[in-house]
Amino acid sequence: MRLSNYILREGNFMSNDEKLSGRKKFDIIVESGLQLIPTVGGPLATAYFGTKNEKRFKRIESFYEEFSRQMQEIDYRFKSIKSHDEDALIAIIERLNEKIEQEVLEKKRSYFKNFLKHTLSESTNKNNFDERRYFIDTLADMTLLEVELLNYLKSIHPDMTLVGSINKPGVEQPVIVGAVGRIKNYGFINASQQSMTIGNGSDNALNQAISLNSFGQKFIGFCLRN
Numbered sequence: 001m002r003l004s005n006y007i008l009r010e011g012n013f014m015s016n017d018e019k020l021s022g023r024k025k026f027d028i029i030v031e032s033g034l035q036l037i038p039t040v041g042g043p044l045a046t047a048y049f050g051t052k053n054e055k056r057f058k059r060i061e062s063f064y065e066e067f068s069r070q071m072q073e074i075d076y077r078f079k080s081i082k083s084h085d086e087d088a089l090i091a092i093i094e095r096l097n098e099k100i101e102q103e104v105l106e107k108k109r110s111y112f113k114n115f116l117k118h119t120l121s122e123s124t125n126k127n128n129f130d131e132r133r134y135f136i137d138t139l140a141d142m143t144l145l146e147v148e149l150l151n152y153l154k155s156i157h158p159d160m161t162l163v164g165s166i167n168k169p170g171v172e173q174p175v176i177v178g179a180v181g182r183i184k185n186y187g188f189i190n191a192s193q194q195s196m197t198i199g200n201g202s203d204n205a206l207n208q209a210i211s212l213n214s215f216g217q218k219f220i221g222f223c224l225r226n
Contacts, residue, residue, distance in 0.1 A: 056101040059109070063100050067113050078120045085125040092124055092132050099140040111139055111147070111223055118222045132222075138186050139223045145171065145179045147224060150188060153212040154220050160192075164206030177205045188216030 027049070034045035071078075081089075096116060103109050115136055124132065149166070163180050167173075183189055191210045212220075 059100055059103065060097060063109055063112065067116060070113070071117070076117075079123060083123045085123075085129075088126055088129040089119070089124040092119055092129070092136065095133060095136050099136060103140065105144065107144060108139075108142075112136075114226055115139060115223045117226070135219055135223055138219070142182075142186075143179065145175070146183050149176075149179055149183060150212070150216060150220055151224065153189065153210065154217065157212045157217070160209040160211040162206070163208045163210060173206070180208075180210060181205070183216075184210070186216075186219075187213075188219055189213060 031045050031049055035041045037044060096112060096119075100109060100112055103112070119132060122128075145168070148168070152166070153161070163177060164173075166176050166180070168176065180189075184191055189210045190213045191208045193204065193208055
């Protein structure tokens, strides 16, 4: 059965006069889709939507409570709201809230606090809006392994290191190679091929020398450091 037919059959539809937000439409489709799963669909949809919104609201609530408490503890003073372009700032805050709602890792949410602190401390305007939006989107997409790699490269900067020399207990080398590839695509590192091997199943990515570039340093300072 087509999902759209199921939605109509169950009466989960709105007239043209009723305006639905993009998120509400998405939730209706997801809920209806889950209910299509044989045997477990109904209970799964109930369990999913019974806790999803509650957890999202709780993340937002605890985020701002903790952020406010931390700023008060160090008696931190932010710039006046007048120093910001209000439309740009509000758009960034909306984007941030979306990421907070979705992020299940407390460690990642702590990085969002760094982002918010620097956003409010350094005037947000149309000139830096795209960069800040890129930072929050990238931070939300990053894995903790990628964060660790950036911090490691920061610790040895300006030296370069071979990808094949990077190891972490419990993490296979291909996973590290993939993480390096992702932060390279983010634009945060420079890479140069030190040698090339043909055949024998060799992975030339291991022979790349990488180092943190100025854009990566800026990202770390804005998102990963207090």
